[in-house]
Amino acid sequence: MKHTLLTLTALILGGAFAQGTLLNVSYDPTREMYVEFNEAFNAYWQGQGNEAVTVQQSHGGSGSQARAVIDGLEADVVTLALAGDVDEIASQGLISEDWQTRLPNNSAPYTSTIVFLVRTGNPEGIQDWDDLIKEGVEVITPNPKTSGGARWNFLAAWNYALEQNGGDEAAAQEFVTQLYQNVPVLDSGARGSTTTFVERGIGDVLLAWENEAFLAVNELGEGEFEIVVPPTSILAEPPVAVVDANVDDNGTREVAEAYLDFLYTEEGQDIAARNYYRPRLESVAAQYAGQFPEVNLFTIDDAFGGWAEAQPKFFDDGGVFDQIYVPQ
Amino acid sequence: MLARLRKPLRKPSVIPGFGLTLGFTVAYLSVLVLIPFAALGLKASGVGWSGFLDIVTDARVQAAFRVSFGCAFLAACINAVFGLLVTWVLVRYSFPGKRIIDALVDLPFALPTAVAGIALTTLYAQNGPIGGLVEPLGWRIAYTPLGITIALVFIGLPFVVRTVQPVLQDLEKEVEEASASLGANRWQTFSKVVLPTLFPPLLTGFALAFARAVGEYGSVVFISGNMPMKTEIVPLLIIGRLEQYDYAGATAIAVLMLLASFLLLFLVNMLQSWSQSRTRA
């Protein structure tokens, strides 16, 4: 009885984290990867003569996870979907403004891209972004207002159209408008869209992160789907950062930095690649070259001037995306 | 002391506990409702009056309000009719498995809304067991306002059944017998004696089901399809604003929604005490 009471009290007051723990606040699709990674990191960390560390994980939509950190969730490190979300935490003074230059490769240890998932045999013959606006093709993509992943989809389509039309923004607007007219269901999140496409059998093509498309092909319906990689797409760079204010409070800076550094080691990169993220390290990339086809990738910084520019222009209220749905 | 101060504001009564119960009620409500909502109002005031007007007059926001309130109203009507029927059958008739079915009514409370949304979408999508049945007729349920309504019927049903049920259970059969012995037929007894007694709880159940449906997010996002101007609900707009870190805009829409719901509930409560005093008299 006494014991249960103590546990109850501990549970109720258990806000303060015990020593030897690290909280990684991340987005939805990375869970499997970080379970594997945490184990590897612990082995490495103890091998360096340190005490074992319990890494706690929190997963959710990238934007709402960033908001939770801003509102007081004591994350030691964040591993999110968009640099814009980390910027937002930085703008509240929790992370140093120069966070993106503190680690190699824009602080994005692994990358991904946007690909097409189609039904086996590709009955609609979808090969490139052009094919998505054909009459009668149903495209499944989540709502960019509520899903970080959907913003990558939108920007990839936009930039394709812009390049095809020699930088004519009106033409690009026309292209994305036609594209979204082919979208019958706008789910609120990426995984909702995958379910709509896979389980409900709606749509001819799903715009998806490459890692999610691999998951769908390998685990959700073997032999039912295939991946089509368009000739050009966007380089998605999911960023990682130490939350300075929190690690200084918790005294966890050393282990938090070691944790992120470990993502760049051969072992960390190998875990990322096994979970279908494109590794940065040449040696690991070469090993997995068969898994990831060559794509002509453009970055958000080159094409759009970074998230700080792209977010308000395209996705804030009254932005380009909202224009698509202005009633005629 | 407090009770004495309030005395001029209330009718005298021999029943004790006014100060204690009202004091506790108001204190509890202050901690849980009034103070938090003051914080909400404070945040919403950040958009200013013109910002607020911009939001209110935006075509997308208006369309979302129409969808949310329209579907919620329709669902609450369906629930009022079928909820009363279900309650009647559960209280007055006996048939095998009644207890189990009675228990089942609470399912919408126990099932996390996301699970409910997924299960309903599985059922009512074009390739689902029920959606597939109506597909050949050219009907679509999931990803249309009809789908939203179905989800809202699901989450609202227990409100009606569980508010009407205790009153119907306590309704003494003798009153009906008296009415019958005075020469009323069954329908007259039902409509003149039973229904007026059930009306206040039914109205409460309707209002609660409606109010709950207006704010529902978790189950609806799966089945609605979230198409702007067509099946986009107000809570989704709020989430959208939050995603762009626009707390003020999000809370402004929330406050607007809250005002509408509050007004409606207030009207229903007034209507109820009116009908109460009428049946008493």
Add this chain to the structure above:
Amino acid sequence: MITTTTATTQRPATGTLPQATAEPVWVRVLLTTVALFFLALFLAAPLYIVFSQALSDGFALYLAALTNPDALAAVRLTLLVALIVVPLNLAFGVAAAWAITKFEFLGKGVLLTLIDLPFAVSPVIAGLIFVLLFGAQGVLGPWLDEMDIKIIFAVPGIVLATLFITFPFVARELIPLMQEQGTEEEEAARVLGAGGWATFWRVTLPNIRWGLLYGLILCNARAMGEFGAVSVVSGKIRGLTNTMPLHVEILYNEYNLAAAFAVASLLTLLALVTLVIKSVVEWQGERQRAAALEMRAEEA
């Protein structure tokens, strides 16, 4: 009131007018069929989906999903939250219903509507208001930080959000019932010299116990099943601040459908257990009532 009392003591010969106090058989059958069809469509079908999906990978995997340490931690947290929330809301519900139904006072309509408010608030907003109040950027955030008190993203925040969502249930269940019953019995008890508590325990409570029970069950079911509000304030740390509904969503988002539905089915079973308890209590009550009636009949 007087008519009812006479009716109870001098039961009219019930057997003589069967068709006047009960519907014809065909009406009964029709109504029952329609009601059952409606329930099958809206309740039984989703329930079937939950269990069939939960067991789709076999019973062994079903059990494995439930005994996973993270799932167990979620079950513990959910039960703990319900254990704190339900008694508090019981006290509130009785107090509020008493104040509202036994007295006439100014501002009653507003008070009633305030009690209904949580039903009208989108659960997401319900969570958000507590973040706006207690979050790091919130009104009380800096002060809480100084005192080293954690509310949001810890158990107190989850309890608060759940309290908010579920406090109307008991009150809402009792108010129409107590309104229906009026104040005569309590007034009589007082006139006969009973104290305040005695009046409540001996006169009011026996009259409202079914409503009270329903209210508790609803409050409990909703407290265990709440998702939207809790998801905003929980922080979703696995094994620490994840409640069962949040765990269900996480599993679903991992494409672990069978496990997600397994935990959901457990939530459903928990709700069904409370309903079994309700049925037992009801049955006991009926038996007692019948025994009391018999006694009275013998005395007469």
